[in-house]
Amino acid sequence: xxxxxxxGSTKTDWIALDKxxxxxxxxxxxxxxxQMLSNEILNERIKNNFDIYKNRKLVKKLFxxxxxxxxxxxxxxxxxxxxxxxxxxxxxxxxxxxxxxxxVVEEGVPSIVNIIGTGSNxxxxxxxxxxxxxxxxxxxxxxxxxxxxxxxxxxxxxxxxKMPKTLRNEFSEKFDLSPNTIKNKLYREENPNTYxxxxxRFLIENxxxxxxxxxxxxxxxxxxxxxxxxxxxxxxxxxxxVGSIAFYLKDEITRVGKKYNLRTGKFIKxxxxxxxxxxxxxxxx
Numbered sequence: 514x515x516x517x518x519x520x521g522s523t524k525t526d527w528i529a530l531d532k533x534x535x536x537x538x539x540x541x542x543x544x545x546x547x548q549m550l551s552n553e554i555l556n557e558r559i560k561n562n563f564d565i566y567k568n569r570k571l572v573k574k575l576f577x578x579x580x581x582x583x584x585x586x587x588x589x590x591x592x593x594x595x596x597x598x599x600x601x602x603x604x605x606x607x608x609x610x611x612x613x614x615x616x617v618v619e620e621g622v623p624s625i626v627n628i629i630g631t632g633s634n635x636x637x638x639x640x641x642x643x644x645x646x647x648x649x650x651x652x653x654x655x656x657x658x659x660x661x662x663x664x665x666x667x668x669x670x671x672x673x674x675k676m677p678k679t680l681r682n683e684f685s686e687k688f689d690l691s692p693n694t695i696k697n698k699l700y701r702e703e704n705p706n707t708y709x710x711x712x713x714r715f716l717i718e719n720x721x722x723x724x725x726x727x728x729x730x731x732x733x734x735x736x737x738x739x740x741x742x743x744x745x746x747x748x749x750x751x752x753x754x755v756g757s758i759a760f761y762l763k764d765e766i767t768r769v770g771k772k773y774n775l776r777t778g779k780f781i782k783x784x785x786x787x788x789x790x791x792x793x794x795x796x797x798x
Contacts, residue, residue: 514571516599517792519612519785520545520579521756522631523660523707525558526785527565529572534793540564544631547590548581548651549704555594572602576792578612580632583649610636613755614643616787617779623750624778625741630756631710633659635740637750646743652706658736660710660758666728667712668695677724684715717761729762733769741775751778 514537515530522544529537542565543558544550550558560566575595582588588606595604609628614636618624621640628634633656637644652661670676671684684690688711698708719725741747752775754766760782767777781787 514568514573515792515797516572516575516602517785517789518545518575518577518579519609519783519788520577521609522546522549522580522704523710525579526783527562528785528789529564529568530789530792530797532797534797536789538564538568544704544707545579545591546581546704547579547587547594549706551703552590552594554703555591556597559594559598566598569598570601572599575599575602575604576796577604577606578609578788579606580609582606583608583610583645610634610643610645612784612788613753613781614638615791616784617753617755617781623746625744625747625750625752627736627740627752627754627759628756629658629736629754629759629762631660631707632656633662633736633740633756633758635736635743637744647740652709656706657739658732658758660713661706662732663716663728663758664709664712666732667716668709670728677722680719680722680724683719687715688712713758717758720762720765726765729765730769733762733766737769737773737775742773748774748776751776753778754780755782755784757782 517528519526525542525545528539531537540562542562545555545558547555579591582591592604592606613628614626617626618638623640624638626636626638632652634649649655656662671681671690699705716725720729759766760780763780770777
């Protein structure tokens, strides 16, 4: 059995294949970001899934593409967890950028690939290798245009009384915005970035409002300025987007991209389907 796993900070998609590439099962768990979670919680999230745990000894190869796995230390942490569960398996661990690239890029075609979901990043695929000009420093300092970026913006706008009254009332009805709750979620509980991203749903649901249009526009401009424009050939290659925020804001992204003469390409909400096709084509052939 082969497991192909694509993990963001919020959720993780798992697909099991046999040696011929036939799907055995698919399932989902909560996110497995080793930068944000303890080994205990990583273990718990995997073992609590019936299909995964039942088949753990049958897995011979596990391909894991995960948020927070861009450096050796976090790769080793998640590897330690996997080895304790999938005792008969070999492992191939890469950051989630590779899953995004493999799911949208045609073989050998240079492209820029962006992930905009709970967090955000930008990579250049030169036809063979994935190149990142900006090393991520995490959700506190980076992640422009992501779910957690917009979540922080909304909370600040609410508390500084900058949000229009009608939206402010709706916002407070949908979420528990008490100071104690917010501080507890941000500073005491696991996954503060995922918590912040939950507020982005309100922004997307009301994206036609002029106030939110401006917020969305500013976030996308910052992402383009600080990420995409790092690459000198940004205007001559297709630019693809992966992740839930990008998927639901594709019209806005396309519109802002035109200002920068960007060649907007594909939008994919979840890369797992394209990732499976890639493995069938390139790994299992």
